[in-house]
Amino acid sequence: xxxxxxxxxxxxxxxxxxxxxxxxxxxxxxxxxxxxxxxxxxxxxxxxxxxxxxxxxxxxxxxxxxxxxxxxxxxxxxxxxxxxxxxxxxxxxxxxxxxxxxxxxxxxxxxxxxxxxxxxxxxxxxxxxxxxxxxxxxxxxxxxxxxxxxxxxxxxxxxxxxxxxxxxxxxxxxxxxxxxxxxxxxxxxxxxxxxxxxxxxxxxxxxxxxxxxxxxxxxxxxxxxxxxxxxxxxxxxxxxxxxxxxxxxxxxxxxxxxxxxxxxxxxxxxxxxxxxxxxxxxxxxxxxxxxxxxxxxxxxxxxxxxxxxxxxxxxxxxxxxxxxxxxxxxxxxxxxxxxxxxxxxxxxxxxxxxxxxxxxxxxxxxxxxxxxxxxxxxxxxxxxxxxxxxxxxxxxxxxxxxxxxxxxxxxx
Numbered sequence: 001x002x003x004x005x006x007x008x009x010x011x012x013x014x015x016x017x018x019x020x021x022x023x024x025x026x027x028x029x030x031x032x033x034x035x036x037x038x039x040x041x042x043x044x045x046x047x048x049x050x051x052x053x054x055x056x057x058x059x060x061x062x063x064x065x066x067x068x069x070x071x072x073x074x075x076x077x078x079x080x081x082x083x084x085x086x087x088x089x090x091x092x093x094x095x096x097x098x099x100x101x102x103x104x105x106x107x108x109x110x111x112x113x114x115x116x117x118x119x120x121x122x123x124x125x126x127x128x129x130x131x132x133x134x135x136x137x138x139x140x141x142x143x144x145x146x147x148x149x150x151x152x153x154x155x156x157x158x159x160x161x162x163x164x165x166x167x168x169x170x171x172x173x174x175x176x177x178x179x180x181x182x183x184x185x186x187x188x189x190x191x192x193x194x195x196x197x198x199x200x201x202x203x204x205x206x207x208x209x210x211x212x213x214x215x216x217x218x219x220x221x222x223x224x225x226x227x228x229x230x231x232x233x234x235x236x237x238x239x240x241x242x243x244x245x246x247x248x249x250x251x252x253x254x255x256x257x258x259x260x261x262x263x264x265x266x267x268x269x270x271x272x273x274x275x276x277x278x279x280x281x282x283x284x285x286x287x288x289x290x291x292x293x294x295x296x297x298x299x300x301x302x303x304x305x306x307x308x309x310x311x312x313x314x315x316x317x318x319x320x321x322x323x324x325x326x327x328x329x330x331x332x333x334x335x336x337x338x339x340x341x342x343x344x345x346x347x348x349x350x351x352x353x354x355x356x357x358x359x360x361x362x363x364x365x366x367x368x369x370x371x372x373x374x375x376x377x378x379x380x381x382x383x384x385x386x387x388x389x390x391x392x393x394x395x396x397x398x399x400x401x402x403x404x405x406x407x408x409x410x411x412x
Contacts, residue, residue, distance in 0.1 A: 006245065011166075011265055012156065012179040017139075020155040021050075025057035027153045031135050032058075035105035039068040039131075043122055046170045047071075047110035050139055054109055068104070072122050078183045091376065101129035111168035113138040113154075115361065117279040118144035140179060142166055146276055165364060200357070200377035204391040205328055208356035208376070209236035213243035215374050216324065216354060220244045225321045225348075227251040230305060232328040234387075234400040240326060240354070249316040250405060251325060252305055253338040254298035256291065258284040263384070267291070268338035269298050271306065272345070278334060308397065323348040325370070329385030330355050334363030340369040357388040 012020070032038055042051030048071045055067060106129075108122055119136065126134055138151040140158050156179070158166055165182040169175075202208040224246040228237025235252060241248035255265035256275070266284050267277035275295055277286075286294075309315075325339050336353060344351060353366050354374040359382035367373050377388065386392040 009181045010178050011158070011181050014177040014289075017155075017177050017179065019256060021053055021057050024153050024155045025054060026052075028058065028135070028137065031152060032105060032107065035133070037068070037104045038107065039070055039101060039104045041070045041072050041122075041126070042107065043108065043118055044071050044073045045173060046168055049106075049170045049172070050111055050168075051107075051109035054107075054137065069400075070099070072108070072125070099129075101126075101131050104129075104131045105133045105135070106131045106134045108134060109138075109169065110136075111149055112141050112166055113141040113149070114147060114166075114364075116147040116149045117336040119149055119151075120147055121279065131147070139168055140166060163369065165383065200388065202356060202389050203393075204389060205232065205236050208240060208328065208389070209239035210243075211376055212236070212326070212354050212356060212374065213240045214246060215376070216240065216352075219322060219324065219352075219370045221248065222322055223247075224324055225249065225316060225318055226324045226326055227339070227343060228403075229253060229325070229327040229335060231395040231397065231400045233326050235395060235403040236328055237326050238403040238406065240324070244324075246324070247316055248406075249313070250305075250309055250400075250404065251339045251342055252309075253301045253335045253342065254301055254337045255332075256286075256294050256298060258292055259286055260284075265334035268334040269295050269302070270338045270342040271302050272342060274338065274341060276334070276338060276341075277366065278332060280332075305397075308401060309404060312401055318343050318346045318348045320347065320349050322350045322352070324352045326353050326354045328356065329388065330358035330362040330366065330375075330384055333358070333365045336362070336366050337369060340366060344369070357385065358382075 040051050040055050042048035051069065051071075054071060059066065108119070108125055108126065110119060113119060123136075137153040137155070138153045138155065140156045141151060141154045142158055149356060158179075167180045167182055169178045169180060202211070222244070224244055226237045226241040226244070226246050227250050228234040228248065228250050230250050230252065237248050237250075240246070252271040253268055256267040256269060256277070258266050258280075261284070264284070265278070266281040266286055267275060269275040277291065281291065292328060323343055325336065325343055327336055327339075330336050336355070340351065340353060350372065351370040352372045352374060353370045356375070357377045357379075358366075358375050360378050360380045363373065363375060363378045367407040
């Protein structure tokens, strides 16, 4: 089901992309010429069929004899934190990990160069295979990566607005080969309302929640379930739930903080024990031992909070419900991703992520994990959630419990 919050525009159709791929093949000739052994490696998923098509174009024009074709599986997040930096694998066939690529020229192919993390991880892995050269070919480059990377051959240079998403559709994953632009429609429920210009600042969480509720009015009276992320999201969740005549509960997830900056999330863990790490974990100096200890600590915090919340009510099942997962903001998006993963496993009818503010990078990630996103303000100039609030006090457990129970917090 397509999210209602976006407009889809076809930028390039199959015939146009065929010309693009042919031009890319021609540009690769001087790079690959003179190499006796060439391996063409597609980054799964969509880089693999693109690598096949690029090989066919090279062979069709007599530009390359039959090369070695491999696929590289990149795990952006580690489901199992027993390995901090899971070994990237050449295809799912373990025999391929033993392939000797010494002396080969490698051509790495992917669809869209965005943050650059997948390409960075691929190159890091392949360098250990001791090739004589590594070249990269991208069908499209958005020119927004902050990593010191650039592709050797780029089919299309796309500079679009920061909140827009460039999607590369490739058979067999999509019916037809095309490049599509997915754009939010400002001012309509489910959309980013302010993505650029002056920074939006909220008076406090209460005001932000009221504005969110106004954008979610389509769900009023439809037996929605608001799942708030403690602690900051719970008082906001109460305001939104009351406005929508919805039920309120919590989804328990905890971020895994960086070793010397616990407020910076390098991953997150959910109540089920499912966990993930971002690519920033290694850069932040998080050892395997540190991650394991931090993961266990956060799971213990989750267990303690669940015991507290059970005093108010038993958890409400999201199965078959229209579910709104809510927090006070997304910096890295790690906790929201873990929350959406946990709720999705319970098979809701429709899954919505609702936040007042988010970084553009976090917003792009959560869009892929839910059916709809409601975000009042998204920006690339993002340092901490608190910078977007004039009044942003810490929410205590007592206030979160009172909000869940539907009673005023002490002192109000």
